[in-house]
Amino acid sequence: xxxxxxxxxxxxxxxxxxxxxxxxxxxxxxxxxxxxxxxxxxxxxxxxxxxxxxxxxxxxxxxxxxxxxxxxxxxxxxxxxxxxxxxxxxxxxxxxxxxxxxxxxxxxxxxxxxxxxxxxxxxxxxxxxxxxxxxxxxxxxxxxxxxxxxxxxxxxxxxxxxxxxxxxxxxxxxxxxxxxxxxxxxxxxxxxxxxxxx
Amino acid sequence: xxxxxxxxxxxxxxxxxxxxxxxxxxxxxxxxxxxxxxxxxxxxxxxxxxxxxxxxxxxxxxxxxxxxxxxxxxxxxxxxxxxxxxxxxxxxxxxxxxxxxxxxxxxxxxxxxxxxxxxxxxxxxxxxxxxxxxxxxxxxxxxxxxxxxxxxxxxxxxxxxxxxxxxxxxxxxxxxxxxxxxxxxxxxxxxxxxxxxxxxxxxxxxxxxxxxxxxxxxxxxxxxxxxxxxxxxxxxxxxxxxxxxxxxxxxxxxxxxxxxxxxxxxxxxxxxxxxxxxxxxxxxxxxxxxxxxxxxxxxxxxxxxxxxxxxxxxxxxxxxxxxxxxxxxxxxxxxxxxxxxxxxxxxxxxxxxxxxxxxxxxxxxxxxxxxxxxxxxxxxxxxxxxxxxxxxxxxxxxxxxxxxxxxxxxxxxxxxxxxxxxxxxxx
Numbered sequence: 226x227x228x229x230x231x232x233x234x235x236x237x238x239x240x241x242x243x244x245x246x247x248x249x250x251x252x253x254x255x256x257x258x259x260x261x262x263x264x265x266x267x268x269x270x271x272x273x274x275x276x277x278x279x280x281x282x283x284x285x286x287x288x289x290x291x292x293x294x295x296x297x298x299x300x301x302x303x304x305x306x307x308x309x310x311x312x313x314x315x316x317x318x319x320x321x322x323x324x325x326x327x328x329x330x331x332x333x334x335x336x337x338x339x340x341x342x343x344x345x346x347x348x349x350x351x352x353x354x355x356x357x358x359x360x361x362x363x364x365x366x367x368x369x370x371x372x373x374x375x376x377x378x379x380x381x382x383x384x385x386x387x388x389x390x391x392x393x394x395x396x397x398x399x400x401x402x403x404x405x406x407x408x409x410x411x412x413x414x415x416x417x418x419x420x421x422x423x
Numbered sequence: 424x425x426x427x428x429x430x431x432x433x434x435x436x437x438x439x440x441x442x443x444x445x446x447x448x449x450x451x452x453x454x455x456x457x458x459x460x461x462x463x464x465x466x467x468x469x470x471x472x473x474x475x476x477x478x479x480x481x482x483x484x485x486x487x488x489x490x491x492x493x494x495x496x497x498x499x500x501x502x503x504x505x506x507x508x509x510x511x512x513x514x515x516x517x518x519x520x521x522x523x524x525x526x527x528x529x530x531x532x533x534x535x536x537x538x539x540x541x542x543x544x545x546x547x548x549x550x551x552x553x554x555x556x557x558x559x560x561x562x563x564x565x566x567x568x569x570x571x572x573x574x575x576x577x578x579x580x581x582x583x584x585x586x587x588x589x590x591x592x593x594x595x596x597x598x599x600x601x602x603x604x605x606x607x608x609x610x611x612x613x614x615x616x617x618x619x620x621x622x623x624x625x626x627x628x629x630x631x632x633x634x635x636x637x638x639x640x641x642x643x644x645x646x647x648x649x650x651x652x653x654x655x656x657x658x659x660x661x662x663x664x665x666x667x668x669x670x671x672x673x674x675x676x677x678x679x680x681x682x683x684x685x686x687x688x689x690x691x692x693x694x695x696x697x698x699x700x701x702x703x704x705x706x707x708x709x710x711x712x713x714x715x716x717x718x719x720x721x722x723x724x725x726x727x728x729x730x731x732x733x734x735x736x737x738x739x740x741x742x743x744x745x746x747x748x749x750x751x752x753x754x755x756x757x758x759x760x761x762x763x764x765x766x767x768x769x770x771x772x773x774x775x776x777x778x779x780x781x782x783x784x785x786x787x788x789x790x791x792x793x794x795x796x797x798x799x800x801x802x803x804x805x806x807x808x809x810x811x812x813x814x815x816x817x818x819x820x821x822x823x824x825x826x827x828x829x830x831x832x833x834x835x836x837x838x839x840x841x842x843x844x845x846x847x848x849x850x
Contacts, residue, residue, distance in 0.1 A: 315728070315754065345636050351775065352754065352756075353729070353754070353756035353757055353770070353777070353799065353800070354617070354800070354842060354843060355617070355618060355662060355663050355676075355708060355709060355756070355757065355843070356706070356708065356709075356722065356729050356754070356756045356757075358617070358638075358660060358662055358678060358683075358708075359676065359678055359682075359683040359706035359708050359724075360706070362660060362678035362679075362680075362682070362683060362706075363682065363683075363704070363706065365680075366680045366681070366682070366704070369680060379680075384680045385635065385636025385637055385660065386636055386660055386678055387636050390615075390617075390633065
């Protein structure tokens, strides 16, 4: 299954490269269907029509590719905006592994001034239930401060805490706990037209 | 029923109170010593008690027996309900080793509960009660009150049987009688509940209604089920509410992006929101008032890990309450001031597992009460000698009750997934 998919991807890539090298279609232009009331088109007008069709197809293709790229960019930007960050036990310090993650979020928010986000802090099940609400709040606040330090307007970032009330992994081992000590990011406005920073 | 105040009993009450104040300042071994202050029999041992059989009153007698047992202040001398004499035979009861005998007698339609003192060979106290029938909803609580009075008349301070514990399970609040009976859900299906706490008069529960990472404080009238929102808590995450002893003010933690801080507001009006701590990115939460209302214990992360602090009711004089070794002692949380004011109970991580600790407020010394499994979120029984807490020692999270004098524990719930208990006053 996986191999098949990769093969298809390669085929598609090869086709795209071929297409890029030879803008003119290799197949002959489609013949217009003759009708009873019109004489058969002469070769020069046939050439003009074919050219127009080719140009239209080219414009369509460019527009389609632009739309596809925008959609892909939007998906990438969204994915990077909502990518979670994680924390050490009973800590709210941003880990060095997550600094570039937050830098990227800040850049995306700068490139998309209409975007607003909500950061929710979470804790693993080990600490005190009520203390974990405060800890989750501190974790969400830490991410917000990092984004604000990178120049994002704080008014665009809401922070909330779920404490240990919404575990991502219901397990009771370090693997589960590590996943559960996290900030989640949710786009609350402006998510429809996200662009990637230049 | 509770009006009896013979000078002798008054004396015992005083002695027992000062005794309990003192014993909380001491470790377990010395604490045993304190027990005898209120008791005139065989120092160092618990007095023994017999509850005589009572024809046709088995259910009343059984509740009484269990309450006296759970009070942990007596050795119960078991005698069967058949065949034995229902009248008091001092010679026979002394031969059984009894210090006290309880007799249930019919007196012109009412039931008389008589506490007999074997040493003096006299009746010490009679409570005469028109008992509801055993099926009546008030029957059990009436019996619990009688049991608490018998404890008071025997040792000087009342038991805690006539009380209830509220706790969380499956995101809802439940209440259960102190003996594990009558468990019932008290919050509606839609409310995700956190941080429940009893009002001092035993009529309301304040709790956090948790919605999408934020939480408002709800005041629930337990009898009517009516709920009101405390006005200034409709924004942000408000949690760990605690009533002042007069019931007029609620202190609570509020989490904002600057951190978590303690605020107060008036219960009746929601008026006069006041901020007591300024954490600046540290957390301050879990307030619990001393019974005089002048001070409150709370949790703060100002030194790194959460530890137990104390401040005036107006936020002044903030200082460390429970001593700890920086970099060694684990997190400490969930403080609750004892009804007699002498102690604060809390849980503290030992090898990353929470255990119940009691702090002697005057001496600033802590004593560890539990060591088996995870034990957390303690709450005082109204007698100030028992503590309910959450423990996973049975394999699931359940409520357990520990007697801080003898260390005896018993399991209170059997439902699983239990959290955050709060114990009522004596009803």
